[in-house]
Each structure stands twice: as C-alpha cells, then as structure tokens.
Amino acid sequence: MLNNKGQMRTIEAFLSILLLFSALALATLISPATNLDNDNTLATIGMQALVSMDTDGRLGRLINEGNWTILANALDTLLPVGLSYNLSVYDEELQPVNNVSISNGIIPDRNVISVQYPCVSPRSQGNCYLLRLQLATAR
Amino acid sequence: MLAVLVVSLVLLSTQLYIYEVGRSLEEIGSMRVNDFVLAIKLGSKHAVTGSLANISAGGDGSVLFANLEGWASFTGGFYQFGKPVLNFTLRNTLPYTNGTHLSWGTDGFGVSSAYADFNFSLSDSQVDVQLPYAVNVTTSLVVEGVYRTLEGSVKQINVTCNVLNEGTPALAENLTVLYYSGSWLRADEQTSYAFTDYGNGTYLISFEADVPEENVNVSAQVYDLREIYVQANAVCTSVT
Secondary structure, three states: OOOOHHHHHHHHHHHHHHHHHHHHHHHHHOOOOOOOOOHHHHHHHHHHHHHHHHOOOHHHHHHHHOOHHHHHHHHHHHOOOOEEEEEEEEOOOOOEOOOOOEEOOOOOOOOOEEEEEEEEOOOOOOOEEEEEEEEEEOO | OHHHHHHHHHHHHHHHHHHHHHHHHHHHHHHHHHHHHHHHHHHHHHHHHHHHHHHHOOOOOOHHHHHHHHHHHHHHOOOOOOEEEEEEEEOOOOOOEOOEEEEEOOOOEEEEEEEEEEEEEEEOOOOEEEEEEEEEEEEEEEEEEEEEEEEOOEEEEEEEEEEEEOOEEOOEEEEEEEEEOOOEEEHHHOOOOEEEEOOOOEEEEEEEEEOOOOOOEEEEEEEEOOOOEEEEEEEOEEOO
C-alpha cells in the first residue's frame, strides 16, 4: 500500500505559494498612484485658513493697515496646534510688504510646503497682494 | 494553508486601505483648486466693494474698471494650478452706468451699488475650470421721519434709519442726521439729541429743533462697515 500523505503536503505547499503570490500581485495592482506624504493636507489647511480670513475681507484689511500682530494671532487661532508657519506678504510689484515676521516659531528645514494666495484689499485703494504661507509640522 | 490565507487577506486589506487614503489625498488636491477659485471670487468681490467705497465717497467712476483690471491682471500671472484668465464686464443696463448706480433720493430711499459680471477660467493638463459669476455690492438706506410741534416752531423730530447690505439688514460704521432750518444743520449738535442703535441695522435718532419751515426735511448720511457711503433725504410727517 502506498502512502499519499507526502503528495498531499506537496500539493498544499504549492497551493499556499500560489495564493500568497496571487495576493502580492493583486496588492501591487491596486497600489495608489499618488504620493502618500502629507503635503497636500498641509497645503489645504493653509489655503482654507487664508480663505476663511478673506471671506469677510479681514485679510486684506489687516494687510492694508499693516496690522501684523492681529494677523499672526488670527493664524494662531485658525491653524492646528503643532504646525509651524511663516507668512510673507508681497505687493503687486512682488516687493515684501510685512516689515516684521509673521510666524509662530522656527520652520524646520525639512518638509516645508508653501501656499500662494492672491488677495485684494476691500478698501477704496483696491491694492492687490500675494501671500506666501509656509507650513511645516513642528518638531 | 490557513496561515497563508490569513496573511494574504491582511496584505490585501492593507493595500485597500492605502488605496482609499490615496483617493482622499486626490480629493484634497481638488479642494485646493476649489479654494483657489474661491480666492479669485472673493478678490473680485472685495475689488468691487473697495471701488464702490471710493466712488460713493466722491471718487471717479473709472475706479471700478481700473481696480478690476488691476485684479484681473494680477491673477493672470498666478500660475499655480493652471493658466488663470479672469475677464469681466461692467453692468451697463439700467439703472447701472459703467457698473455703478448711485441714487440718493428725496423720497427717503438711497442706494449705492456696483455690479460686474466675471468669467474665470483655469486650464491645465489636469484642470479645466470655467466659472461665470456676477458680483453685486449694494448698500441701501431707508429713512423715515415724524415730528410733533412742541411750542411755536420748536419741534420734536424722530428719524428712523434702516441700513441694508445686498437687501439684508447691516450695521453702520457712522451715521449722521441733518435737518433743514434755513440751512442744513447737524442733529447731534442739539442738546436733546438721542441715538438708539437696535443692533440690527435699525437706528432711531430723536432731537428737538427750531424749524420755522412748514415741512421738516431731514437727511441721513451713512457709512456702512465696508466704508460705502449712502445718503437719503426725507420729509417728516406730522403726528399729534
């Protein structure tokens, strides 16, 4: 009488290998095409903070008045805790407007993203500004 | 065999999770484009608002076109998500002329308004946005007055002012009431002057004044919180 146990083990091992490789192949197929870093999330947070300040014209008004402290306080409130930011304001000729730093600390060297936002003052002069908000996760 | 099956399932579910996270990041990317488009719309509104503030305070009517042209040119050089193009036309149908309409009547109703139509496009290999929109900024003022004769030509005058932004009640930054007695005089220079702010865009101004004229004419001059000026004159009605 022949013992078939050894053959069964061999077939089982083949099937297991086949299943594992099939899973690996399928997993590779459904891998996302996008980069999985958090840059997009940071940029969206920054953009939405600026939009919310601009909705009632407060952003352009504060820039027009050179009220950098209140602008920094507003960003402190709107941005999540743990984010470092640095805001630079430029005029239509791309000359720096803010003469003091609008920031909550040191931006780390790595993983800094930058959001650019166009803005116009709702006051009668109609001045246009370009805002560059740098964001990074604080160390 | 069972162990391999479990490992395969774990592997697949992990990849599915990463795939879903990737999809949400793509959605975040499109949200940034939406926020950029919103920034353009907000800027257009602020440019119209600032221009109307300028024109209503005595500025030249060409300020609206100049400011919108400046804004359109500024955004045109802003290549972040694609090539942005902002076109605009000023409303020229009645009652607007070159996008503005100022009517400070003697019937108790005053209006300062600006209207512009925009068309914004943003195009790139991955983005194609076509967005027509209109911006209408209107500050209105409704003035009603009543008076009661106290003694001789001295009258108790009550003036009610309603301020509106785009048809909804709005607050005033500054409100001045004048009355006519040989010339236009400020009501707040009277010792009996009382000012009540109801907090909802309605203001009641009461004062006593010597007005020999048969008709009691009052005028209200308002700057709203956007610094847009509007005024309206009214003839007070007599109450006993």
